[in-house]
Amino acid sequence: MGSRRTVLRGGRLGGAAGAEVDRGGPLQPRRGVSYWCHAGHESRPQLASDVPAPDTWDCAVCGQPAGADKDEPPARVGMAGASHKTPYEFLMMRRTEAEGEKLLAEALDNLHATRTPSRRSR
Ligand SMILES: [Zn+2]
Numbered sequence: 001m002g003s004r005r006t007v008l009r010g011g012r013l014g015g016a017a018g019a020e021v022d023r024g025g026p027l028q029p030r031r032g033v034s035y036w037c038h039a040g041h042e043s044r045p046q047l048a049s050d051v052p053a054p055d056t057w058d059c060a061v062c063g064q065p066a067g068a069d070k071d072e073p074p075a076r077v078g079m080a081g082a083s084h085k086t087p088y089e090f091l092m093m094r095r096t097e098a099e100g101e102k103l104l105a106e107a108l109d110n111l112h113a114t115r116t117p118s119r120r121s122r
Contacts (some may be wrong), residue, residue, distance in 0.1 A: 030048055032046055040061055
């Protein structure tokens with residue numbers, strides 16, 4: 001088993017890194033701005049301090065517009081019918097519900113129907 005080697009050599013690497021930082025100039029100061037979408041997701045984009053913060057930001061979670069005011073987020077867009085239902089849609093829901101109950105009743109009848117003969121065969 002082996003001879004020990006010093007793997008890290010400080011000088012060269014350090015010099016190169018220093019040169020790169022110098023070339024880029026001082027780091028731009030950044031600020032985190034919080035935006036909240038209608039669903040309450042928080043997005044914190046890092047903005048350069050010399051760029052004015054936009055009024056809205058696309059939510060990182062759901063893609064909806066998010067605003068800087070948590071209590072009054074911008075309205076949702078592009079999802080027609082997700083939250084607003086027309087009277088017609090309510091009508092359809094009720095009809096489906098009624099039909100569902102009817103189907104349930106029929107299913108229960110069938111259950112009894114299948115139970116009874118199996119009992120009798122005993
Ligand atoms: Zn969201």
